[in-house]
Amino acid sequence: MIAATGLSMVFGSHPALDALDVAVPPGVTGLVGANGAGKTTFMSIVLGLRTPTSGTVSVLGLDPLRQGAELRANVGYGPERNVFPDDMPASDFVKHLAEVRGMPRGEARSRASDALWLVGLGEERFRALGTMSTGQRQRVKLAQAIAADPSLVLLDEPTDGLDPVQRDEMLALIRQISEDYQIDVMLSSHLLEEVERICDNVVALDAGRLVAQGRLDDLVGDVEGVTVELAEIDDVPGSIDDVSARLRAAGLEVHHGPGLSRMDVLGASADEVADAVRDAIVDSRARVRRIEQRRRKLEDLFEAVQA
Amino acid sequence: MTADGHAQILDRGYRKYDGKRSGLVGAVRSTAWHSARSVLGLGRKARHKIAPVLVIIVAMLPAITYVGFAALLGGDEFVNDFLEGVVPAFSELPRGSLAAIVLFTGLVAPEALVRDRRDGMLSLYLSTPLTRRTYILAKVIAVGGLMSLVVLVPTIFYLLGMTFASLGPDGFGDWITVLIRIIVSGVLASLVYALISMAAASVTDRRAFASLAVILTMMGALIVIQILVEGADLSVNWRLLDPVNMPMEMIGRIFGDPGDYPEIGSERIYASNAGWAGASLGLLWWRYRKAGA
Incomplete structure (x- = not known):
């Protein structure tokens, strides 16, 4: 065309x-x-x-x-x-x-x-x-x-x-x-x-x-990780930051601003990321508010270029 | 109803079109016609019609007056001889409408050009088969056609009226010759007025300023040249720069009349009109060379 x-x-x-x-x-x-x-x-x-x-x-x-x-x-x-x-x-x-x-x-x-x-x-x-x-x-x-x-x-x-x-x-x-x-x-x-x-x-x-x-379809939509939203619990302070630290320690890419409850976790395999997130949440005793597969968006293309 | 008397609902709806397309000629024709309608206020509120209709009526007044006199008083050979000495020649009639013609130039060109630039139509037009050149061509046809309503149409009306009053040209051959001269001179003069006013209107995006620019260009040049020639005693050739009178002078020369300035040769009169038209077209093209992109 x-x-x-x-x-x-x-x-x-x-x-x-x-x-x-x-x-x-x-x-x-x-x-x-x-x-x-x-x-x-x-x-x-x-x-x-x-x-x-x-x-x-x-x-x-x-x-x-x-x-x-x-x-x-x-x-x-x-x-x-x-x-x-x-x-x-x-x-x-x-x-x-x-x-x-x-x-x-x-x-x-x-x-x-x-x-x-x-x-x-x-x-x-x-x-x-x-x-x-x-x-x-x-x-x-x-x-x-x-x-x-x-x-x-x-x-x-x-x-x-x-x-x-x-x-x-x-x-x-x-x-x-x-x-x-x-x-x-x-x-x-x-x-x-x-x-x-x-x-x-x-x-x-x-x-x-x-x-x-x-x-x-080729540019966006591929599952490339997990978006997880956690809730802070009074008796386990710092659990959200702990989840973030554990995931980073496991070699995953974590986009998580300090003090925020939402984080994007990226890795080579979607299943591997999901397992790692599950384990990190359990180990940190964090409370899950929402968890979903993260699909690649056009916004990510622009962010990658600007980065 | 169908042939067998049954009711039928024909829902055409939006659909593909495989028929003939009118191409560039249709685009130019449609744009010119739409511009002319818009200037005359057709399809618009009544207040948009007042000014153009009023000016056209004023431009027609001399022709209507003379034809009226001829129709009321003519018929008798003695009276006809008297009237022939009183009524103007076909080449002189447009001069009687000169004020209306100048006023009309200040009305038509700004309305035809400036509106498109202000309301976004120009960029839409350029997204169609029209190019900048063909867009200008369509506008020249529209403005030139409208100018002919005050330059050409009154004289044709005058010719027809005088003919019915037995004061027209003698014989069919003469009549046709006069008609051809009226049409050729009227079209050329309308074109020159159209181009000059369009060039002046193209310098601004505000309609009121554009009207002012057109009137100032026409009247300003006329007054300055009048002062130079009659006040400062400069050569009569300075009158060649007069955009108001030169088209009128050209009309006279096409009829073979000496005109108001017999000391200026006809070839210079034609060259002056060609120069004004060419310079105006040049300015118009320069102003539109990047417009609407």
């Missing part, structure tokens, strides 16, 4: 992207990274709106710089910026952008209506954009991005400004347009948890550099 080789973008002396080699397969792909990681710059290059300082990129088999117009007729885009023509009804807005993306006028009108119904704004489609809530505006952005039936949709921070319920609904919608209508999606987000929930693939950036890429 997207392939980049040696992709660099430098603004003045600041490298926004640093020699990225990226291959994104079809499906829902999360482009993750902190603010300023280079996500929006990467999307701009993918759309052919910026010329990279060096490197090449191919999107849907097309060169965004040479075949930009042809490419963008098949790509929907939902920008991060949440500003719209306030006095324009949502249906007119979506219809107009569908027309600009190549839909004949009559078809654009019906597709605008269908897209707005799909994102849950069917009853609100004639309302002016300026009277809509942030959640509704995010849905309008999604509707305009899909109205012209693109092959690929790029969504820049599509859950920005949404409350938890709205966020869940938006993520479900994004997953739905990929599964039900075979539209590939690349969404940028700085919220790793939401990417883990709906994405098939991940491209992780940090300060313009590639941190990780690949199928989400």
Whole structure:
């Protein structure tokens, strides 16, 4: 779907992207990274709106710089910026952008209506954009991005400004347009948890550099230890620190801040870690509040890079 | 209802589309049409329609007045001879609407350009098949088309009205020649006004300032040149830098009239208009070369 080789973008002396080699397969792909990681710059290059300082990129088999117009007729885009023509009804807005993306006028009108119904704004489609809530505006952005039936949709921070319920609904919608209508999606987000929930693939950036890429299942989810939460008991003071010390002495990697009751224990084998934790708790006479398998998360990838 | 009289629910819903796409031409056409509608306040609240409609009516007034007089008084050969001496030539009519034309430039270009930059539409447009060049092309078509409502349409109305009042050009051949001259001169003058006002409007992201910039560019240059030529006795060629009168002068030259400044050659008048159009397009392109990325 997207392939980049040696992709660099430098603004003045600041490298926004640093020699990225990226291959994104079809499906829902999360482009993750902190603010300023280079996500929006990467999307701009993918759309052919910026010329990279060096490197090449191919999107849907097309060169965004040479075949930009042809490419963008098949790509929907939902920008991060949440500003719209306030006095324009949502249906007119979506219809107009569908027309600009190549839909004949009559078809654009019906597709605008269908897209707005799909994102849950069917009853609100004639309302002016300026009277809509942030959640509704995010849905309008999604509707305009899909109205012209693109092959690929790029969504820049599509859950920005949404409350938890709205966020869940938006993520479900994004997953739905990929599964039900075979539209590939690349969404940028700085919220790793939401990417883990709906994405098939991940491209992780940090300060313009590639941190990780690949199928989400390959990158996260492996059991790599145990997370245990202990309770301090009055007659056995220091039992939590004692558990931590015993596990370290057994050669395991323990992430445990002083005075905290929760610790992450990592080791070569999940079973070995579980046994060691059990023994340490028993020997220290600590009280267990919670114990669970620790699965690798995207956050761990970023922490490893920063470490 | 179906043919056999049964009720039927047609739930089309969102679906894939395999039909024909209109491509870049459709994108330019849709953007130009949408911009023109937006400037005229169509599909918007009534208050957005007031200013453009008012200015268009003011621009039409001279043509309506003369056609009205011709329709009411004309018919008699003696009166017609008198009216022919009183009513303006087709090349002179647009000058009667000059104030409305300048006002319209201050209204149209800022509305067509600045709104897109302020409300995020520009970056959305550039995510479609439109490029910066084709986006500007769409806007030039929109603004130029709208300018023709005050530059070209009144003269066409004047031609039709005078023709019905038996005061139009003699014979079909002359009539067609006049019509072609009206259209060519009107389109070119509208284009020059459109480009100058768009370039002036592109310097700021605030609509009110953009309107001010357009009016100041037009009227400021006009006043300064008037002072230079008539007050400081400088060469009449300084008038070539006048963005308000040069398109009007070009209209006269296309009709073969000597115009208001017969001492300036026609080729210089055309060059002045081409220069204003080229410089404006250059500034416009320079302002938009990185916009919306």
